[in-house]
Amino acid sequence: MAFLFDSFESWKLYCDEHKMSLSDVVLEYEHAQKGSTETEIKKGLMAAWEVMKSAVNTGLTEDMTSRSGMINNGAKKVFNYPRPVLSKEFQNLISRALAAKEVNSCMGRIVAAPTAGASGIMPGVLYTLQEIHQIDDEKIIEAMLIAAGIALIMEQKASISGAVGGCQAETGTAAAMGSGAIVFCLGGTTNQLFCAVAITVQCMLGLVCDPVAGLVEVPCVVRNASAAAIAFSSAQIALADVNSVIPVDEVIEAMGEIGASMETRYKETALGGLAATKTGQAIAKRVLIREIEILPDEPDKQ
Numbered sequence: 001m002a003f004l005f006d007s008f009e010s011w012k013l014y015c016d017e018h019k020m021s022l023s024d025v026v027l028e029y030e031h032a033q034k035g036s037t038e039t040e041i042k043k044g045l046m047a048a049w050e051v052m053k054s055a056v057n058t059g060l061t062e063d064m065t066s067r068s069g070m071i072n073n074g075a076k077k078v079f080n081y082p083r084p085v086l087s088k089e090f091q092n093l094i095s096r097a098l099a100a101k102e103v104n105s106c107m108g109r110i111v112a113a114p115t116a117g118a119s120g121i122m123p124g125v126l127y128t129l130q131e132i133h134q135i136d137d138e139k140i141i142e143a144m145l146i147a148a149g150i151a152l153i154m155e156q157k158a159s160i161s162g163a164v165g166g167c168q169a170e171t172g173t174a175a176a177m178g179s180g181a182i183v184f185c186l187g188g189t190t191n192q193l194f195c196a197v198a199i200t201v202q203c204m205l206g207l208v209c210d211p212v213a214g215l216v217e218v219p220c221v222v223r224n225a226s227a228a229a230i231a232f233s234s235a236q237i238a239l240a241d242v243n244s245v246i247p248v249d250e251v252i253e254a255m256g257e258i259g260a261s262m263e264t265r266y267k268e269t270a271l272g273g274l275a276a277t278k279t280g281q282a283i284a285k286r287v288l289i290r291e292i293e294i295l296p297d298e299p300d301k302q
Contacts, residue, residue, distance in 0.1 A: 004029045004152040007249045008194050011149065015190070022190060023145040029152075045141045048111045052100065052123035055110045059099025066105045068287045070217045075099035078225075089132055090229070097124030097228035101221045114151040114160045117167075117209075117216045118174035120224035122147065125178035125231050135185050143184050147177035150197055157249065158256030162209035163268040165259025167220075171227040172204035172255065178231035179238070188239050196238035198248035203230050205251075206258055208266035210273025213284035219274055 004026065005011040015025055030041050059075045066072075079095035101120030104110045113122040126140055135143075151160060151173055159165035160173045179196040188196070204227070212218040238244070244251070265272030274280050 003156060004149055006153070006156050008153055008197070008252075009247075009249055011153065012190055012194070022149060022184075022193070023142045026145040026149040026152075029149075041145075042141050045144050046137065048113075049126070049137065049140060049144065051109060051111050052113070053127060055100040055103045055108065055119070056096045056123050056127050057099075058108060059102045060095065064099075064102040064106050066102075066215075066217055068213060068215055068217060068283070070212065070215070070283065071102050071105045071221060073102075074221065075102050089128065092131070093124055093128040093228055093232065094225045096127050097121055097225045098221060100124060101224040105215070105217045105221060113147070113177065114155075114173055115162070115170045117162055117220050118170040118224060118227070120221070121171065121174035121178055121227045121231065122181070124224070124228040126181060128228075129182055129185055133186065139185055143181035146184050146193070147181045150177050150180050154252055154255075157252040159259055161268075165255065166207055166262050166267050167209040167223060168201075168204050168207040168255060169259055170209070171220075171223050172201055172207060174224075175204060175227035175231045175234075176200045178228065179234040182231060182235035183238055186235070186239060188235075192238045192241065194248040195242075195244045196235045198244035198246060198251045199237055199242075200230055200234040201248075201251045201255055202244065202246070203234065205255060206262075208262065208273050209268040210266060210275045211268065211270055212275050212280040213287045214270040214275070215287070218283075 005014065011022065011025065015022055027038055027041060030036055060079055064071060064073050064075065075095045075098035078091065078098060084091040097120040100110060100123040104116050104119045110116060110119040112119055129135055130140060154160060154173050154176065159169045162170045176197045179200040180193050183193040183196045211220060
């Protein structure tokens with residue numbers, strides 16, 4: 001296989017024709033691409049899962065202050081806030097997504113799932129899902145395979161890059177991966193899983209990428225938390241057999257069309273949106289001056 005599939009429909013048809021599960025097809029694809037055995041692939045995914053969990057725990061226990069100062073231990077503040085808005089489980093979800101993404105902003109070790117800018121979503125979703133429903137690691141690994149398949153098709157049909165498609169491409173894809181993983185882990189059908197992906201992306205269409213000072217911090221970190229919440233809400237809707245109306249492949253095509261027509265200033269250039277506000281510009285100037293000041297002196301030239 002040169003690539004997984006060019007559509008979700010073809011992925012499903014292949015599964016039906018070959019009597020294979022969604023995750024088995026991704027394993028087959030990975031083997032064809034790299035020659036890795038199933039054991040090697042799952043070992044690699046388990047290592048990634050451990051890094052995801054470690055990022056969550058690091059973000060909730062260690063100092064998370066970024067060099068710019070824009071990120072300052074927000075995850076711990078949310079996690080320890082005494083009055084949950086909905087439930088402690090929801091509070092945990094939000095804080096874990098924040099935590100893993102704050103680790104990225106503070107130059108810690110994370111898993112780009114599918115990108116560093118969206119690296120808090122899958123850890124927050126999977127960590128909380130496992131805790132609430134006692135999902136074993138083997139099931140989580142299968143869910144990660146399916147999430148990878150979702151991302152591969154979305155990359156083919158649209159993009160997973162903020163510089164190409166805006167933040168809808170990064171956090172939107174990660175949230176879609178998360179919602180699909182949730183539906184799978186909770187016993188949903190393939191149609192429900194694809195419906196969850198469609199609903200998730202519908203909720204995130206048009207989201208611009210406007211990092212303040214060009215740093216993947218504001219509003220990126222809080223968007224990871226919101227996207228994690230959308231992943232759960234979309235999964236809940238899909239599991240109840242509420243139809244997305246617009247099929248998943250058409251939704252992703254719309255995502256690609258929107259990304260292509262989006263102005264450059266809204267695609268990771270820090271020229272529009274929040275980055276262009278008065279405060280955003282002041283922060284950019286301050287951060288730039290600080291970075292220049294801390295650069296080491298240039299050695300004397302001979």
